[in-house]
Amino acid sequence: MLAAAIAVGGTVLGAAVIAAINEWVPHEHFSQGLHGPRSEALARIWLFVIAITIHNAPEGLAVGVGFGVGDIAAGTTLAFGIGLQNMPEGLAVAVALRGSGYAKAHAFAIAGLTGLVEPIAGLAGAYAVSLSHVVLPWGLSFAAGAMIYVISHEIIPETHRNGFARESTAGMIVGLVVMMFLDVAFG
Numbered sequence: 001m002l003a004a005a006i007a008v009g010g011t012v013l014g015a016a017v018i019a020a021i022n023e024w025v026p027h028e029h030f031s032q033g034l035h036g037p038r039s040e041a042l043a044r045i046w047l048f049v050i051a052i053t054i055h056n057a058p059e060g061l062a063v064g065v066g067f068g069v070g071d072i073a074a075g076t077t078l079a080f081g082i083g084l085q086n087m088p089e090g091l092a093v094a095v096a097l098r099g100s101g102y103a104k105a106h107a108f109a110i111a112g113l114t115g116l117v118e119p120i121a122g123l124a125g126a127y128a129v130s131l132s133h134v135v136l137p138w139g140l141s142f143a144a145g146a147m148i149y150v151i152s153h154e155i156i157p158e159t160h161r162n163g164f165a166r167e168s169t170a171g172m173i174v175g176l177v178v179m180m181f182l183d184v185a186f187g
Contacts, residue, residue, distance in 0.1 A: 003137065010141025014058065015149040017142075021054055022153065045100040052093055053114045055154060056086070058146030060118030064125025065139040077186045081179045086115055 026047055059082045067075030090111040097107035129139045159168030 006137045007141045010138045011145035011148070013138075014142035014145025014147075016145075018054070018058060018146045018149045019153075021057075022149075025050060025054060043100070045096055048096055049093055049110060049114055051154070052089055053117050055150045056089075056115055056117045057121045058143055058150060059086075060121030061125040061139070062143035062147060063118065064122030064127075065129050065136070065143055067122070068126035068129030068139070069133075069136055073186055074183075077182045081182050082118075084178075085175065086118070090115060 063075060063079045063082055066078040069075075093114050094107040094111040097110055098104065102110070125139055125143065129136050156168075159165075159171070
């Protein structure tokens, strides 16, 4: 019962923290529009950049926890899988910035910086888990809850807009299968 309670508690805590960040930090989604406190000082493109940055935090946390337990193969597999899906995200940021008139080098640099939150969150996750294995189930379930919140609240609505639900669902299944393969083959 204690293990189940920890899994539930960590998952709820992870989702709650990302939900709070979602409410407190101004950002924008393509189909959902503005979220968080309104800020007239921020250009709309920066609200999108902030949204991508927010959603990168739980990914970095998950990778950090994976490495923090000392299982280099599992951490590497997770980092590789998340890194693969980060490429189109970075491209989306760079393309949006280019469309807003930013120079190529500037857009590329900003897109790269949106991913900087991942190694920072990763270090925090690895450090927390390395302090005590008691923290491990909390860290893993916290990261899971944060990622589930992001997927449900942001990614699925974005990918299912404009009648592309079938294609995005197929893409999600392919991504899941690739991650399972990597986990079984290299984990």
